[in-house]
Amino acid sequence: MDEDIEAPLPDYSADGVDLSLIRWMLSLTPAERLEFAEDRANDILAIRALNGGT
Amino acid sequence: MVEHKFSATIRALRDGGVDFILVGGLAAVLSGAPVDTYDVDIVQSRERENVERLLAVLNSLDAIFRIQPERRLRPTASYVSGPGHLNLVTRYGPLDVLGTIADGLAYGDLLPHSREVDIGSGLMVRVLDLETLIKIKEHVGGDKDRLVLPILRRTLEEKKKLGQ
Numbered sequence: 327m328d329e330d331i332e333a334p335l336p337d338y339s340a341d342g343v344d345l346s347l348i349r350w351m352l353s354l355t356p357a358e359r360l361e362f363a364e365d366r367a368n369d370i371l372a373i374r375a376l377n378g379g380t
Numbered sequence: 381m382v383e384h385k386f387s388a389t390i391r392a393l394r395d396g397g398v399d400f401i402l403v404g405g406l407a408a409v410l411s412g413a414p415v416d417t418y419d420v421d422i423v424q425s426r427e428r429e430n431v432e433r434l435l436a437v438l439n440s441l442d443a444i445f446r447i448q449p450e451r452r453l454r455p456t457a458s459y460v461s462g463p464g465h466l467n468l469v470t471r472y473g474p475l476d477v478l479g480t481i482a483d484g485l486a487y488g489d490l491l492p493h494s495r496e497v498d499i500g501s502g503l504m505v506r507v508l509d510l511e512t513l514i515k516i517k518e519h520v521g522g523d524k525d526r527l528v529l530p531i532l533r534r535t536l537e538e539k540k541k542l543g544q
Contacts, residue, residue: 360500
């Protein structure tokens, strides 16, 4: 019976990459990925600006 | 601070009839790789008519070279038709216009390794495939490329598992 139970997917690869994040990105459409990247870039730049551009 | 509008940059290029391939970080993102990127990187066709179309779009976006922005140096046809890299900033954020990448790979060389992607509202953009992006980053081998390579490789593996 044990072999019928699916092993959970690993969250990280052997070289430390967050596979759950990749799977989440792959669940999005290209348009959603683009929107996420755009928002993230603007958020990070806004935080940098608030911290004196560092 | 200039707000980054990747989609607006791409739309302006498409509306202007420019032949180009999206490469770099944004190509990786559109392929599903969770990487940060701050600019739009394109390899343009350097055919004369395309250079004219690209220059018209760059002018409409107020594109200037990022280095010494206070001088407001604008790209010219001789720059855009050459193999070099133009690091520009437009009203929608940074835009890198790359005549060639890696060891002189031009638009025509990359075309068979690209595909059209719908980025919303029917807007299609030609994007370099992840396999080629990985090969190029392996070849270039800069510090930034080495950092992102594991993410790109694992993304490619996960895509294959999902049949994407």
